[in-house]
Amino acid sequence: MTDHTGILAEIVDVAGEAAALQLAHAKGGLERVYIPKPENLAKKKGRWLVDLVGEVAARAIAKRFGGGQVEITMGTTAKRARRWRVMNDALAQGKSAAEAARAAGVHQRTVRRHRNGHSGSGGNDGGQGNLF
Numbered sequence: 001m002t003d004h005t006g007i008l009a010e011i012v013d014v015a016g017e018a019a020a021l022q023l024a025h026a027k028g029g030l031e032r033v034y035i036p037k038p039e040n041l042a043k044k045k046g047r048w049l050v051d052l053v054g055e056v057a058a059r060a061i062a063k064r065f066g067g068g069q070v071e072i073t074m075g076t077t078a079k080r081a082r083r084w085r086v087m088n089d090a091l092a093q094g095k096s097a098a099e100a101a102r103a104a105g106v107h108q109r110t111v112r113r114h115r116n117g118h119s120g121s122g123g124n125d126g127g128q129g130n131l132f
Helices: 006-015 016-025 044-053 055-065 074-092 097-104 107-114
Strands: 034-035 068-071
Touching: 006 016, 006 055, 016 044, 016 055, 016 074, 034 055, 044 055, 074 097, 074 107
Parallel strands: none
Antiparallel strands: 034 068
């Protein structure tokens, strides 16, 4: 069972959770996103969806929403960013790993790894990692 709502829940129903998460990560929070019609998936304007979620999932999404603009929510990706922020704030205030974990809704081990520089975030970029 997922905790998605709105359009992401509908995408989970037709194309699976992996496709919904990929779409939320890549396009979530943007004003409006064009979903191509199924017959236009191979064309340049529609290819982005196939490249992002794969042929089968793209066809399912296009069949349900194709030919129009939709608003993709950020879904669980927004929750993760919030957790990193809360954890960082708690640590900056001198709270213990247990207190930071409780506030952010993560495991104490996650907080310890983050504090020790093993979380891939470098300690200050919300878990985005370094591109270089």
